[in-house]
Amino acid sequence: MRLTFLGKESNPTESPTLYASDADSYVVQGWKVTNPEITSKLEVPSGETIVEVPARLFKHLINDGVTGTVSTWAHPIVYVTESGNYIVQGKKVSDTETLGQMRIPDYEDCVEVSKAAIKALLEESADGSGHG
Secondary structure, three states, rough: OOEEEEOOOOEEEEOOOOEOOOOEEEEEEEEEOOOOOOOOOOOOOOEEEEEOHHHHHHHHHHHHHOOOOEEOOOOOOEEOOOOOEEEEEEEOOOOOHOOOOOOOOEEEEEEEHHHHHHOEEEOOOOOOOOOO
């Protein structure tokens, strides 16, 4: 799977990143979720995992020609934290060729979600800009 970098929300200790793939999906790189209050509420099937990312990461969808803001919280966004971060669930990326295109610290992981699933969560703003 070939990845195209769309954007990241980064500072010296964190680097959630959004990629588009050539498989009609997005790869979302984010923090591993270890908070038992969150993990106990979610059922994550075998082969899938969850990552936490700032909501603002999805503003980078514009770099894939996708406009709108997240207005619905449904799969693949399976939880919203008290601080407003999104917990995203999807297929755990384990392909070594795909992983080789990213820099993933030990405290992060990445999931693959369909473009259609992400687009279904978006709502255009009244002025059509997608920036509510």
